[in-house]
Amino acid sequence: MADAPLRSLFQQRFGEAPDLPEILATNPEITRLAARGSCRHFTPDQIDPAILETLCAAALCAPSKSDLQQRDILIVTDPGLLRDLKSLLDAQEWIADAPAMVVFLANNRRQRQLQAWHAQPFPNDHLDAFFNASLDAGIALAFFMIAAEAAGLGCCPISTIRNHLKEVRGLLDLPDHVFPVAGMAVGHPLRAPEISARLPLAKTVHHNQFADITKEEVSAYDTRRLAGADGPGWSEAKAKMYASPQRMDFADVIREIGFKLD
Incomplete structure (x- = not known):
């Protein structure tokens, strides 16, 4: 069957496969997405800065709510800054091997600047402002990941960066109304990721x-x-993970940097 590789990948991923239309059954991009996995093992090879710039450009081609473009990407390659950022995330030991990191920023500051520069009010200072900027950053993250993997790189999103909002904002010199939604470890994969x-x-x-x-x-x-395999199932593991308090100060920090969450 011409669709055997894609069907097999979906079966492996979901335990089932949808009906595959002929136009998609052998599409290499769909097959690549079906086979993707997060990479947590990297070679020591550095990434050409021009590659990271190009991947960021591809990521910022992503859709944006009302074309507001409330997302930025911060590339971290400076050895000292990279070391300090990784030290905040040392609960995940694999991050130490990542040769580069990028941070996806929700940026609602720019829209507020536009309102002031054009002498316009800002009546939408409520939860939607926070949500729109966060979603824009998340969409850009997904585009970056697809572009990086298409370039032969491996990557893995890092949500634990939000466990250290104040410290990260200080390290990256982030102004009010700008905050990290997620980080991304990027590098040359040491081995193929698991599905x-x-x-x-x-x-x-x-x-x-x-x-x-x-x-x-x-x-x-x-x-x-x-x-x-031995061990707890997915549901038990995730239930136990969420039984512990996480980011209890998140809303407080978000309010401190100027967002209204009502």
Whole structure:
């Protein structure tokens, strides 16, 4: 079957595969996306700065809410700054091997500047301002990841950067209304990343109305994901992870830098 590689990848990922239309069944880009995985093992080779600049340009081609462009990307390659940033994230030891990091910034500051420069009011100073800038940064992150992997690089998003908002803002000299949504470790992969099994498509792709997943269906996914290995299943591991307080001061810091969350 011409669609065998893509079908096999979807089966491995979801335990099932959708009906594959002929126009997509052998599409190399779709197949590459189906095979992707986060990279946490890098060679010591440095990345050409021009490559990082080009990847950022590709990422900033991403859609932006109302063309407001409320996202920036900060490339971190300075050895001292990179060391200091990694030291904040040392709970994830693999980050130490990443030759470069980029930080995706939500930037609502620029819109406020535009309002002032054009003598316009800013009546939308509420939760939506925070949300729009955050989403813009997240979309740019996804575009960067796709571009980096297309260039043969490996990468992995780092949400724990938000555990240290004050310290990161100080290191990167970020002004009010600008904050890191996520970091990204980037480098040449030491080995091919593993494909992480996902929840079944039947419960995560909805048609016309939402259909909730059952405990039994999650249990079946746990079994498939473990594939005979020992240890807790995905659901138990994630439940335990979220049973501990995380980022309890996040809203306080966001308010401190000027956002209103009501």
